[in-house]
Amino acid sequence: MEDTTPIDSSERWIDIDKLLTRNGNLVGPGFEPGPELREFLQQDCKVLCIGAGGLGCEILKDMALSGFVNIDVIDMDTIDISNLNRQFLFRLQDVGKPKAVVAAERINARVPGANVTAHFGRIEDMPLQFYQEFTVIVLGLDSLEARRYMNSIACSLLEFDEEGNPDMSTIKPLVDGGTEGFKGHARVILPGVTPCFECTLWLFPPQTKFPLCTLAETPRTPAHCIEYAHLILWSQQRSHEEFDTDDEEHMQWVYSNALARAKQYGIEGVTFQLTQGVVKNIIPAIASTNAIVSAACVLEALKLITMCSTGLNNYMMYTGSQGIYTHTVAYERDPQCPVCSAGVEVVAPADSTLQQVIDLMLAHPQLGKMLAHPSVSYGSKQLYARGIYEEDSRPNLAKPVRELLEGDEPAALLTVNDKKLSASLRVRLRLKEPQQ
């Protein structure tokens, strides 16, 4: 038919084809230019976009217009009016609908041939096998916890050979973007090669909270008055109700009580806008920064898959409020990273029992923070399991761990699981003979 020919004509992809079919010097390792690259992108390749919000909308658009066809998107949120200044796939009449669903619809309607599949739900509810299908996963998230979760998923897919080197075929690349006002970052995470999210957790300073005594006794700022109403007064007067930031009445209650407190202490500056900002921890957001970071991320995803150009190694920070400034850094892996390394080393006396080894893990400065009631396996063998097999495996706790392991390897690779963890951890157990 006349209509389909122009859409499918090679002229359509003339720009991207220059990148994918022409040889060059400033390209990725093993770059093989040719029509097969775009064919792969459009047919066999599956990519996943986590989030359909400020970054997600941009990422989906960028993917669809970079030759990707099979795109999945997952988001647990519904559309709010305050999204509309940047989440351009949504309209006023979409308010209340699931973001992932509407975003997928709009991309599929606009970009001929695009095959975006929506998942309205939580990332934690998808099985590991779901994530395994994708060639690259691009993150458009707005929380540390969600990033840590996806990071642990990708890193748990990583396998190591006997020497402790990553098996390249099991690397699940992540491209992570984040924005806040005029600031943003784009980073490439290749588990086992580049630092993972956990390796560089120090990049994100902890959120400071107001001390309770300040809120209760010596408020000085409008924010103190607001958090007093939100955290203290609410639990005193409405403890039977769970506070819901999306409930207009709850927010108004906090606001009017914050105002009253402020008036009582002679503090000026409590407004409804500030109340929302403090209680919901609102991060200011604009379309421009999201556009920059998302496109940078999708470009890196394209490069990772096709090698059509040199890649970002491995973290780009962007700031646009005072001029324009970017800083690109090659961060290094933490060789002892509990999430992406071949295993955090735990040294135990050679005659230790399994219980003693577990106790050492719990006392370990890094591991101890991540574990509460660990289960331990060695390869496919469950050494000690929590839950329904606990009773059966309990006798192992008293046995010397050497008996439970095979061979005379200097270090045994154990897999540790725990309710606190989102994915398993690797521990390298080294048994030390006592010195004579």
Add this chain to the structure above:
Amino acid sequence: MSDQSGNAIDNKSKRYDRQIRIWGAEGQQRLEHARIALLNCSPTGSETLKNLVLGGIASFTIVDGNKVRPRDLGNNFLVDAARLGHSRAQVVTDLLKEMNDSVSGSYVEDTPEELLQNNPSFLEGFDLVIATQMPEQQLLQLDELCRAKGVKLLVVRSYGLMGYMRASLPEHVVIESKPDSQVDDLRLTCPWPALLEYAYSFDLAAVDKHVHMHIPYVVLLLLALREWRASLGPDTAPDRLPGNAAERGAFKQVLQGMRRYQGEDGLPLEEENFDEALKSAFHAWTRPSTPSEVRAILEDPKAQNLEPSTPDFWLLVAALRKFVASEGGGRLPLDGNIPDMHATTDLYLQLQRLYRQQADADVAAVEGHLAALLGALGSPGRAIASSDVRHFCRNARNIRVVRYRTLAEECSSDAAAARGTSLAAALAEEGSAANANLYLLLRACDRFAATHGRYPGVHDSTVEDDVPLLKQAAQQLLGELGASSGQVQDDYVAEMCRLGAAELHVVASVMGGMAAQEAIKLITQQFVPFSGSLIYNAMASTTSIFAL
């Protein structure tokens, strides 16, 4: 769309809530009055405009002479397949308007060159012209026109795996530059009488435990300074400050000595206010300084040669200058803000009041100077609102002025200009070489196009043969710019040919984001716009700004 006007306002403030938290209601107002012209609506222009439409500009007009072609379906989100063959300007206009129905949009189906030739006064109705994907030769003419008509110009280009951006206007002044962080303006090294009086009203030995552990650290540091000076002897100057590491160490010891470690009940005391004082001890010896940018503004001839036509900003600068030279004692007005600090509500509010009162006194002094200047100017009826003077004084440390060379100055073949040396140096230095190559090669590509009627590598058949030709164009350009010692790298020449002037959506999207951000700064007059020539390197994911 909305039933009652109340509902409309409510929806609007909700829609823009996340950005109003950045530039405030006033910034949003300015945005909502902005009229933008976009030249060419391929992805670079479309994405830039999309970000501005989402932000709520008043109106836009797109100038583009092309029809929607299959190529647009491969790289432009603002076109739809159903309207292949239609005017691209019209289609993009329609699809943008869907994103925000408060924004008016129109289009002209003409190439920018034709329109500017036949109707140059077209530009007059706009606050900002965004020119995308236009070659150097056309941009030079456009810039001249924009300067003549007093219209701001923003140039944006996506070319293969690189991008370029440049603003052009005579001058941009900012009061609210809103730096990311700032040292608190506490003035402990030069306290005014009322502040000292307040601090000295505290008798640390006599106050009860509760007060002692809630005295704000500003007071503690002033008391410690008094005690430290006393420890040096009775002839110590009353404004003597701890001048070296040893003295500062001694000062901190004095501070520690003022602590109480036990309450009246004998239980240990945690005195957080003292902890804060120690962390902020540098305020006791660091004099307030005027940022170099502000000093340059104060010295600027525009603040001295005042005329009836002088804009308010420069009058305020002139008044500020007078203040600094007299009441200010060489310093800017007090900004009046104090950070939160461990204290009782009352003590904190008392301190806060003192700072605000002194800041207000400084504003009144500046207003006095302003009145005198206005009087001398002989412009009866001209006044600047008190609130504007206060706003200016509050932000005195943050005022910025950005000036831009014309494109002609940047591109002129003046072999003697200092520009040539900086370019040659940038090409040689490891950190800047890649992006300096891209800057040079983009301009060389325009030269190539002017000579050969097409960009290098546009067709598969000429990619290889174009390489030496592009290199030649680059070397010639280097010569004209007085940068013959500069070397262009073969890898980059080859890459520019390989990419054959492709307009990749992702690169256009990055440029569209940066361009929209800069447009917003120019419109809201908040934050600081970049100046110079920005190069985005999509291969390495870096940016550089060259002042050429």
